[in-house]
Amino acid sequence: LTQLEDMLVDKKSYGLFVIDRSEAAFGIASGKRIHVQEHLVSNIMGKHRQGGQSAQRFERLIEEAAHNFFKRATEHASSYWLPNLEDIQAIIVGGPGATKDFVVKNDYFHHEIAKKIAKTTFDVGYSNDSGVRELVENAGAMMGEIELDAERQVMNVFLGELVKSAPKATYGEKMVRQALDQGAVGRLLISEALRKSSLTLQCGACKHEWDVSLSRNEPIPNCPSCKASGENAEELKNVSLIDELTVMASKSNTEVVYISVDTEEGSQLLYGFGGLAGICRYPMM
Ligand SMILES: [Zn+2]
Structure with missing residues (x-):
């Protein structure tokens, strides 16, 4: 690859995010490189409550801890992607269970990030470095489609100008x-x-x-x-x-x-x- 071809590849990058209730990881894929920026572990307690806690209170504490963890993970990821958001084609979200969809639907991500989240989420085995890599494998075909859509869109702007009386x-x-x-x-x-x-x-x-x-x-x-x-x-x-x-x-x-x-x-x-x-x-x- 020449330096420019290298640059071409880098222009098409994707934010990657995997999460479940116990851990999360995020990073970026550009060209053939996958970079995992951070791996976070939640402090959501186990299934067994301490003596003296009511079941209701225990449940609430767990949900509060989960909320805080989702918030922390999405905030870290958002501030990592935001400075280069214009070069990011889409944000791809995955994880082993339902948490990934919960986090997307409940607006945990920064609103500018949310606009770029791909509609489909992906199942992966773990929410760590290997999960991020698995996410790229599973989402590969969709990444290609997103890129082609973007190319079609810009071509259609050009072709649309050509049929005007004073084309820009x-x-x-x-x-x-x-x-x-x-x-x-x-x-x-x-x-x-x-x-x-x-x-x-x-x-x-x-x-x-x-x-x-x-x-x-x-x-x-x-x-x-x-x-x-x-x-x-x-x-x-x-x-x-x-x-x-x-x-x-x-x-x-x-x-x-x-x-x-x-x-x-x-x-x-x-x-x-x-x-x-x-x-x-x-x-x-
Ligand atoms: Zn001559």
Whole structure:
């Protein structure tokens, strides 16, 4: 993996949370890495009450201890995720019993976190480190679906602009570069399957310099000035087009969204729009 590919993977992360009445653990999954941030143990007493306690009072103490434990665990997890919440696709909750659903339904999580909790919860054997890992295995298919939904949504915003009379959108490398230069792009949509290099070439014959973007197996074209063979041109620069555009985007405060080809909308981006599109801050066409 190149550094950028590594970054792409990190953009899709998930909050993970497992809980039952005796313990809880939480962390984050990004790409292939799973990080368990904390494992908490409850102090909910056992099933046997002390002499002198009424059954009712004992029951109340247990519920109070359970409530405090759920509150502590969800608060710790919420404050861990909140600073990076915009990079978190969804929060996935699991556990061995009914506690996981109880905690979700009774609004224990911070309200911003609650918005990102996946609708399905997952059964796992334990609410500890191994439970967090098991959660990722069990939720894998759903994580994929969540990512694809997010990609479809952003593509539909772009496609929706295109049918308007003054679209706040642009596409294709040339137009997207221009719009990025003007700082006009709010969100830059890049197809993950875009495998082009951005080159600056110098003609071996007339020393003319020019820029071109080429796919991996595409031959270097002839000099646009003197028509000398591209074989004799010198590469002054050769970077991946995705890297170059990502750097341009960061200069204009543009959010970069990577789109896979795993959806119909995603293949439309690659084959219909040259793998590049911009959702713009003002009308571009
Ligand atoms: Zn030349």
